[in-house]
Amino acid sequence: MIVDNFRLPLGGKEYVPIVIGGMGVNISTTELALAAEKLGGIGHISDAEVCYVCDQIFSTSYVSRKRRKYAAYTDIPDKSAVLFDLEEVAEAQKKYIEYTVSQKTGKGAIFLNCMEKLTMNNASETLKVRLSAALDAGIDGLTLAAGLNLRTLDLIQDHPRFRDAQIGIIISSVRALAIFLKRAVRLNRLPDYIIVEGPLAGGHLGFGPLDWHTFDLNTIVTEVLDFLKKENLSIPVIPAGGIFTGTDAAQYLQKGAAAVQVATRFAISREAGLPAAVKQHYINAEEKDIVVNMASTTGYPMRMLVNSPTLSYRMKPNCQGLGYLLETGGKCSYIDAYYKALEEKKSGLPITPSEKTCLCTGMARYDCWTCGHLTYRLKDTTNRLPDGSWQLPTAEDVFLDYQFSKDQEIRLPEPRQNV
Numbered sequence: 001m002i003v004d005n006f007r008l009p010l011g012g013k014e015y016v017p018i019v020i021g022g023m024g025v026n027i028s029t030t031e032l033a034l035a036a037e038k039l040g041g042i043g044h045i046s047d048a049e050v051c052y053v054c055d056q057i058f059s060t061s062y063v064s065r066k067r068r069k070y071a072a073y074t075d076i077p078d079k080s081a082v083l084f085d086l087e088e089v090a091e092a093q094k095k096y097i098e099y100t101v102s103q104k105t106g107k108g109a110i111f112l113n114c115m116e117k118l119t120m121n122n123a124s125e126t127l128k129v130r131l132s133a134a135l136d137a138g139i140d141g142l143t144l145a146a147g148l149n150l151r152t153l154d155l156i157q158d159h160p161r162f163r164d165a166q167i168g169i170i171i172s173s174v175r176a177l178a179i180f181l182k183r184a185v186r187l188n189r190l191p192d193y194i195i196v197e198g199p200l201a202g203g204h205l206g207f208g209p210l211d212w213h214t215f216d217l218n219t220i221v222t223e224v225l226d227f228l229k230k231e232n233l234s235i236p237v238i239p240a241g242g243i244f245t246g247t248d249a250a251q252y253l254q255k256g257a258a259a260v261q262v263a264t265r266f267a268i269s270r271e272a273g274l275p276a277a278v279k280q281h282y283i284n285a286e287e288k289d290i291v292v293n294m295a296s297t298t299g300y301p302m303r304m305l306v307n308s309p310t311l312s313y314r315m316k317p318n319c320q321g322l323g324y325l326l327e328t329g330g331k332c333s334y335i336d337a338y339y340k341a342l343e344e345k346k347s348g349l350p351i352t353p354s355e356k357t358c359l360c361t362g363m364a365r366y367d368c369w370t371c372g373h374l375t376y377r378l379k380d381t382t383n384r385l386p387d388g389s390w391q392l393p394t395a396e397d398v399f400l401d402y403q404f405s406k407d408q409e410i411r412l413p414e415p416r417q418n419v
């Protein structure tokens, strides 16, 4: 059995059942999502730090203007007044999504990964604007991520595309799914797909920092499939996290999954947004270099390479220009940690190293090297070049390997130099 024996039926269409997961900030680029779309699969872009991302792509100046506007707050910990202009967020979101979807050439689809935990100092209003603008801009689907998303559907229930765009949810337990479904049933708007993310995924995890390794994706997928059967619900289930080979993927499809969501193998593809040198760090990583910690200010554990530069940040909080992780009311645990350390320094006490990082900056600068647990196996997916570095596969190389490989084989890309 290979992945190509299966198709994902969704919204009256059929897709190759390979979904490239959203990877913020702009790791899952327009180009990466389009590569999946061209080959008949589904690619995600992410709207994490969308104004910043627009500045990089279109040379707009959202971040510098916001930074100037709130310059007076640079040296004070109270960031409650540092708010996003909702019209600008909508404008940036539309710009980025229209730019991406207007380049579609294939039979696949482009979805948006939208994280609830990106609270932007005004959680529900900013989320509403992000989702509505994405629908306005013609996104094919919305994947609700990083949070329980209990009120998220309510925010867009009046949008004309609420029932026509695909909407999915990422969950890590039957419990989280059941809670989400209660609200969805009340709105008569069930999700079109359910992504079940296990403990080996990259990014933030829906498990505890100490007990994540006691869970496993296969068991959770079985529980979700059983639950849906019991509830008489027919919603496509898409496992994610540690699905490393086409054979791993085909096994899930055989078991009743509708597709798989994968990311780590694509993070080192040429189309992915990480700088080329960082991709080499990912490929060179050993298992011991991959850690789950609480450095993220979201309160969720996050997996990353232990040598991520973000882990040694001691910088002044950067909320005036960025501020994507400010909770409503202007709070962020990095601000607390930073000012506590400053007080200690003033009183002559030794500075206690902060457990928290300025994640907005770390992600924007590609200094937070978040990754899936199986990153240490990336060496097996590509060729070593004469200079000792690794060849970066194209997204198509990786996609076709997932689609057609069998017997746990990984087809290496045609040898070529990195450009």
Ligand SMILES: Cc1cc2nc3c(=O)[nH]c(=O)nc-3n(C[C@H](O)[C@H](O)[C@H](O)COP(=O)(O)O)c2cc1C
Residues within 6 Å of the ligand: 020, 021, 022, 023, 024, 025, 027, 046, 048, 113, 115, 145, 146, 170, 197, 200, 201, 202, 203, 204, 240, 241, 242, 243, 261, 262, 263, 264, 265, 267, 370, 371, 372, 373, 374
């Ligand atoms: C570099 C990287 C960044 C990620 N960023 C996000 C993100 O911004 N939002 C999200 O919901 N998931 C994120 N994820 C999780 C993926 O979308 C995906 O579900 C998961 O990593 C799949 O497992 P795999 O990486 O083992 O293939 C990220 C994963 C990686 C590897």
